[in-house]
Amino acid sequence: MNLAATAGSVWQSLLSRRLLALAALMVAVAVLFVIDLGTGPARLAPAEVLLALAGSAPDPTTAAIVWSIRLPMAVLGLLVGAALGLSGAVVQIVLANPLASPYTLGIAGAAGFGAAVAIVFDMPLPLPLSGELRTVLFAFLTAVLAVALLLALSGLRGGRPETIVLAGLAILFLFQALLALVQYLATPEALAQIVFWLFGSLARADWGKIVFLAASLSVALPALMRLSWRLSALALGEERAAALGARPGALRLEALAWVSLLTAVAVAFAGTIGFVGLVAPHLARALVGEDHRFLLPSAALAGSLLLLAASIAARALVPGSLLPIGILTALVGVPFLLGLVLRRSLRRTG
Amino acid sequence: MIRVQELSVTLAGRRVLERIELEVTAGEIVALIGPNGAGKSTLLRAVAGLVASEGRIQLGIDGRGCRLAYMPQDLAAPRLSVLEVVLLGRLDRLGFKVTGGDLEAAWEALTAVGQEALARRTMAELSGGQRQMVYLAQALARRPEAVLLDEPLSALDLRHALEVADLLRRLVHERRLACLLVLHDLNAAARMADRLVLLRDGRILAQGPPASMLRPQNLATLYGVEAAVLDGPDGAPVILPLRPLEVGLAAA
Numbered sequence: 001m002n003l004a005a006t007a008g009s010v011w012q013s014l015l016s017r018r019l020l021a022l023a024a025l026m027v028a029v030a031v032l033f034v035i036d037l038g039t040g041p042a043r044l045a046p047a048e049v050l051l052a053l054a055g056s057a058p059d060p061t062t063a064a065i066v067w068s069i070r071l072p073m074a075v076l077g078l079l080v081g082a083a084l085g086l087s088g089a090v091v092q093i094v095l096a097n098p099l100a101s102p103y104t105l106g107i108a109g110a111a112g113f114g115a116a117v118a119i120v121f122d123m124p125l126p127l128p129l130s131g132e133l134r135t136v137l138f139a140f141l142t143a144v145l146a147v148a149l150l151l152a153l154s155g156l157r158g159g160r161p162e163t164i165v166l167a168g169l170a171i172l173f174l175f176q177a178l179l180a181l182v183q184y185l186a187t188p189e190a191l192a193q194i195v196f197w198l199f200g201s202l203a204r205a206d207w208g209k210i211v212f213l214a215a216s217l218s219v220a221l222p223a224l225m226r227l228s229w230r231l232s233a234l235a236l237g238e239e240r241a242a243a244l245g246a247r248p249g250a251l252r253l254e255a256l257a258w259v260s261l262l263t264a265v266a267v268a269f270a271g272t273i274g275f276v277g278l279v280a281p282h283l284a285r286a287l288v289g290e291d292h293r294f295l296l297p298s299a300a301l302a303g304s305l306l307l308l309a310a311s312i313a314a315r316a317l318v319p320g321s322l323l324p325i326g327i328l329t330a331l332v333g334v335p336f337l338l339g340l341v342l343r344r345s346l347r348r349t350g
Numbered sequence: 351m352i353r354v355q356e357l358s359v360t361l362a363g364r365r366v367l368e369r370i371e372l373e374v375t376a377g378e379i380v381a382l383i384g385p386n387g388a389g390k391s392t393l394l395r396a397v398a399g400l401v402a403s404e405g406r407i408q409l410g411i412d413g414r415g416c417r418l419a420y421m422p423q424d425l426a427a428p429r430l431s432v433l434e435v436v437l438l439g440r441l442d443r444l445g446f447k448v449t450g451g452d453l454e455a456a457w458e459a460l461t462a463v464g465q466e467a468l469a470r471r472t473m474a475e476l477s478g479g480q481r482q483m484v485y486l487a488q489a490l491a492r493r494p495e496a497v498l499l500d501e502p503l504s505a506l507d508l509r510h511a512l513e514v515a516d517l518l519r520r521l522v523h524e525r526r527l528a529c530l531l532v533l534h535d536l537n538a539a540a541r542m543a544d545r546l547v548l549l550r551d552g553r554i555l556a557q558g559p560p561a562s563m564l565r566p567q568n569l570a571t572l573y574g575v576e577a578a579v580l581d582g583p584d585g586a587p588v589i590l591p592l593r594p595l596e597v598g599l600a601a602a
Contacts, residue, residue: 004453007457013470014433225446232438233441235429239422245442
């Protein structure tokens with residue numbers, strides 16, 4: 001066999017292994033999505049859910065439950081999970097830190113502060129917005145403000161990881177302090193609202209949010225995929241990546257801008273849902289390695305997977321109620337994380 | 351070829367390199383030797399364009415520029431397959447979808463270092479020496495005309511160090527590469543390099559063929575040690591370090 005043919009066949013076998021893992025993730029997400037649609041306080045039979053989806057629900061209530069509650073929640077869960085998983089993968093490679101997550105950058109803290117301000121203070125707005133939309137808008141705007149601050153601070157020193165982490169931490173503490181201040185000033189009712197918002201929940205899902213988040217993802221994912229070889233080069237270390245022409249400083253800032261946008265949108269719509277952005281990238285890396293052409297979509301899928309699993313668990317654990325999903329993601333995520341850690345250390349000792 | 355003229359580098363307010371003059375022609379291996387902190391790695395990084403410098407760095411014939419590969423000392427072991435790591439050597443030409451040309455160049459480089467059997471393995475599974483070889487293949491996959499290698503033998507045991515040294519010599523001569531490298535092992539430098547550059551405190555003390563550079567007096571000035579220089583069985587000098595010199599004498 002000649003050189004090109006041998007190289008080609010080895011490459012094909014590597015690719016098909018990765019594509020297989022990607023396909024398996026897709027199937028798993030699809031299965032959990034269907035299960036998620038089938039669970040909820042209203043005990044609908046699977047056939048009823050399917051009929052309602054097909055547009056021939058047995059009664060208007062079933063149609064309303066499926067189309068206005070369950071489907072939006074499931075789709076939003078899918079998208080928020082994907083946004084957080086994807087963001088987590090990028091943040092971890094960009095900061096060269098496996099413990100980083102989108103929240104390390106302080107964006108979620110800022111969004112929380114924005115939401116709290118909207119809930120507590122009745123500020124006049126030029127737009128006639130409902131209370132809920134106001135909260136979303138404020139959360140999003142403060143998150144964008146935090147992003148601008150982060151990028152400006154990080155850009156000062158050429159986008160070095162240490163600078164970015166420190167700038168993120170400073171922003172996080174700043175907005176945590178501001179949030180505490182707002183909470184201190186809030187009435188007991190407003191305080192309860194803030195706390196509930198901070199838990200993170202898919203219960204506020206509607207089609208408008210879904211379209212907005214889907215649009216953000218469909219812009220950010222291709223933009224990040226275009227950077228995937230350079231992101232993979234970062235895994236070889238700063239110096240080597242720079243010598244190969246990856247331009248690490250500029251790469252970090254560009255990747256962070258996209259990730260921050262995604263996180264800001266996800267947090268504004270669903271509150272702070274922790275752990276997904278931390279664990280999903282590890283799960284994806286174990287499956288497809290660090291070729292970011294495969295890692296980025298896999299991390300997005302793994303994020304969806306974790307969030308749907310948490311959503312199903314939230315309904316199964318306390319039947320009849322909708323527990324905020326943010327409480328459950330960590331409980332579902334911890335076994336995943338421990339599984340990965342143990343598997344790796346077993347392989348090392350075995 | 352690589353030509354460096356009046357090159358100075360200042361890092362954090364400290365002059366690390368002072369008016370360096372250096373030339374490496376095609377098919378030649380030039381080794382930088384000197385104590386820790388002499389500025390050897392900084393010189394490589396300056397030529398690679400990774401640190402800001404004053405002076406002139408000319409690459410290629412008449413300074414027209416040439417493809418350069420730089421191999422730093424650290425041997426990161428990401429969860430990437432060996433073939434992917436070698437492909438990354440061609441980062442500036444890689445499209446989202448890998449072309450046959452890129453694959454062929456990567457495979458040829460991997461074959462040149464004799465490691466094509468490792469192609470599917472993950473970097474994290476490899477020994478330090480194997481990673482060294484893979485990164486060497488990555489450098490070759492760029493199809494460079496000049497290579498800058500920082501301690502290319504550091505992770506290797508005796509046998510592998512000999513093998514890589516021979517491989518490097520062969521590749522440099524066959525492919526007419528201009529090769530500038532940093533070596534701590536003086537005996538390896540004596541066998542490998544066509545020319546040695548003695549660097550101390552950011553300045554070049556002397557440069558020339560190994561046999562004329564590796565003299566007890568030079569080693570005393572450079573490292574502050576008393577060393578015996580013996581005739582090796584293959585003609586290259588063999589260094590036997592004996593004892594550190596008194597500080598006053600070393601500084602003289």
